[in-house]
Amino acid sequence: MNTAAPTPAAADDAPDTSADEARFVAWLRQVAPYIHAFRGKTFVVAIPGELIQAGRLNALVQDLSLLHAMGMHIVVVHGSRPQVNEQLRLRGVEIQYAEGLRITDPVALECAKEASGEIRLDLEAAFSQGLPNTPMAHAAVRVVSGNLVMARPVGIVDGVDYQHTGLVRKIDVPTIRFALDSGALVLLSPLGYSPTGEAFNLSMEDLAASTATALDADKLIVLAEAGGIEGPDGSLRGEISEAEAKQLLESGTLEPATAFTLRHALRACEGGVARAHIIPFGIDGSVLLELFRHDGVGTMLVEETLEAVREAGPDDVGGVLALIRPLEDDGTLVRRDRGLIEREIGNFTVIEHDGVIFGCAALYAFPSEAIGEMACLAVNPQTQNRGDGERLLKRIEQRARAAGLKRLFVLTTRTMHWFLKRGFVLASVDQLPRERQGLYNWQRKSLVLIKHL
Ligand SMILES: CC(C)(COP(=O)(O)OP(=O)(O)OC[C@H]1O[C@@H](n2cnc3c(N)ncnc32)[C@H](O)[C@@H]1OP(=O)(O)O)[C@@H](O)C(=O)NCCC(=O)NCCS
Incomplete structure (x- = not known):
């Protein structure tokens, strides 16, 4: 390990060691x-x-x-x-x-x-x-x-x-x-x-x-x-x-x-x-x-998982609504009306077991800035802590990559640590895509977290 500070002369011609060190760490x-x-x-x-x-x-x-x-x-x-x-x-x-x-x-x-x-x-x-x-x-x-x-x-x-x-x-x-x-x-x-x-x-x-x-x-x-x-x-x-x-x-x-x-x-x-x-x-x-x-x-x-992770279709609207309503009621998720979910069901990925929706998440792409938003992540309280949240995140990341996106962001008020543990870092509102910045709810004060894919 070299702990000696570079001399000014050496620093001029030498490659950027501090960048190398930062990358290594x-x-x-x-x-x-x-x-x-x-x-x-x-x-x-x-x-x-x-x-x-x-x-x-x-x-x-x-x-x-x-x-x-x-x-x-x-x-x-x-x-x-x-x-x-x-x-x-x-x-x-x-x-x-x-x-x-x-x-x-x-x-x-x-x-x-x-x-x-x-x-x-x-x-x-x-x-x-x-x-x-x-x-x-x-x-x-x-x-x-x-x-x-x-x-x-x-x-x-x-x-x-x-x-x-x-x-x-x-x-x-x-x-x-x-x-x-x-x-x-x-x-x-x-x-x-x-x-x-x-x-x-x-x-x-x-x-x-x-x-x-x-x-x-x-x-x-x-x-x-x-x-x-x-x-x-x-x-x-x-x-x-x-x-x-x-x-x-x-x-x-x-x-x-x-x-x-x-x-x-x-x-x-x-x-x-x-x-x-x-x-x-x-x-x-x-x-x-x-x-x-x-x-x-x-x-x-x-190994086979009992639940199937799959993209959602029109028949899943009821199941998604039943899952997210309690979280909307307690303020964890932003309220979305039925019409909106019906129109945007194609953005959703769900986890289904025996015909019941136990988890969901949605991807909204902003292709011009190669970034996507993961929204509406929710897992049924009965089946939390079994890796379903992680599976949904993985699938949304796959979908985002397949769409050519390079970064994924989330807005959250209560789940920051879950995302930090999974490779997201804190960011600011001005790092959101322009279109999304305009829709940011300053009263809700959600935290912005971004992950490089
Ligand atoms: C966040 C959520 C989707 C995670 O789903 P899950 O299937 O339980 O997640 P996983 O099984 O993959 O991960 C479980 C781990 O996350 C932790 N965790 C759960 N909720 C958390 C939270 N709000 N903050 C930090 N960690 C959390 C658990 O303690 C567990 O930790 P461990 O692995 O160290 O034991 C689920 O708790 C949920 O639906 N929460 C309410 C909705 C919500 O907050 N959505 C995010 C909106 S932005």
């Missing part, structure tokens, strides 16, 4: 909420053999060490597909797959053991780095691995004998938890053992999803060559629900490798894992970008 503060939120949480990270082959292991290990230092409980599951194939090729043995799974004959099993042994040692070595002036300085990550996975044979399916290919039968949760709680990082290779003392070759995806489910992990993160899931127009889908994932899998439009990854991610979510991320390993720092930026670089699969 602002950036660090911006990621603080995520650090607080993720401390003590369990993340299962699946690293495919392709990532190792592409020479990206060291950078990823540095990033995972950083997460570990922030107090996240990390379980690493590695794959070994290309390494096993390489070994088989060297031995001149045919590579056999069925339904995306390797058929593991005795030679392939030998190759799988060799590949896993080598990768495990490489991973342990990478986590042991600690040279000064590198991101690993002082890292001191302890890695624990062992016979933590029980497996059973896949057996013969549709006439195909998978031989030594296995499926996860049981994960040794108490031992893994003990290791994590004592500050170690747990490393699992894609091999499991049976009570008969045999080893079975597992798929990384099955192992990662089973481990995340057994540990009731907060996140499953799968690094994939292809990256996240794309929509029909080729754009990245940042977030998909379980129902959408099922539809995509049934549509048969996904690449086989992506479908295989998504199927296991979905299984983890159905098993209770709150979030599964599929992210590209080709982007440097992709795990950090996905975790610490609002708009990540992959696809996040989220």
Whole structure:
């Protein structure tokens, strides 16, 4: 850290260090909420053999060490597909797959053991780095691995004998938890053992999803060559629900490798894992970008929520009115008559559960100034504090971004802290769009809060 004041001569030619410092401090503060939120949480990270082959292991290990230092409980599951194939090729043995799974004959099993042994040692070595002036300085990550996975044979399916290919039968949760709680990082290779003392070759995806489910992990993160899931127009889908994932899998439009990854991610979510991320390993720092930026670089699969967030239609006018009337009566919200709500219902987003409107918010755009107003945010008192307010805000932000808006503002008299906690900052009336300044009610004295999107 340089605490010396710059000399006047140096200050003239030097880049603007104070701006750099301010940016650095602002950036660090911006990621603080995520650090607080993720401390003590369990993340299962699946690293495919392709990532190792592409020479990206060291950078990823540095990033995972950083997460570990922030107090996240990390379980690493590695794959070994290309390494096993390489070994088989060297031995001149045919590579056999069925339904995306390797058929593991005795030679392939030998190759799988060799590949896993080598990768495990490489991973342990990478986590042991600690040279000064590198991101690993002082890292001191302890890695624990062992016979933590029980497996059973896949057996013969549709006439195909998978031989030594296995499926996860049981994960040794108490031992893994003990290791994590004592500050170690747990490393699992894609091999499991049976009570008969045999080893079975597992798929990384099955192992990662089973481990995340057994540990009731907060996140499953799968690094994939292809990256996240794309929509029909080729754009990245940042977030998909379980129902959408099922539809995509049934549509048969996904690449086989992506479908295989998504199927296991979905299984983890159905098993209770709150979030599964599929992210590209080709982007440097992709795990950090996905975790610490609002708009990540992959696809996040989220557990189904019971309520549906959707845009409102004419049939919702009654429900919206019933929700906001009590808040208008006590002065929390500005009064809006039925006619106005009917005319402007298209601006509303609602949360509906079994036909009842439990939450609403409206977006009014001022396109010429690339700013929008979120108005009329309300959640039924019976269902407050369950994240619905946050979900509505997120959807309004998405709508605003889609409309090309760069900023969002709110006027509030009683809810300032809720907005401050969600990235809004206090602003003044003259920062409102011109048209809105004219309508500002000086008697109500609402506070103006603005958020950059
Ligand atoms: C503000 C409101 C929409 C939040 O909805 P919600 O679904 O309860 O919100 P979330 O579940 O996403 O967030 C809950 C958190 O916000 C906090 N919170 C709720 N109302 C708050 C307020 N007025 N000020 C500060 N924090 C508040 C809760 O304590 C809770 O905090 P925690 O996460 O630390 O436990 C809801 O309380 C509401 O409808 N309020 C009345 C209408 C209103 O004030 N609208 C805003 C008009 S500008």
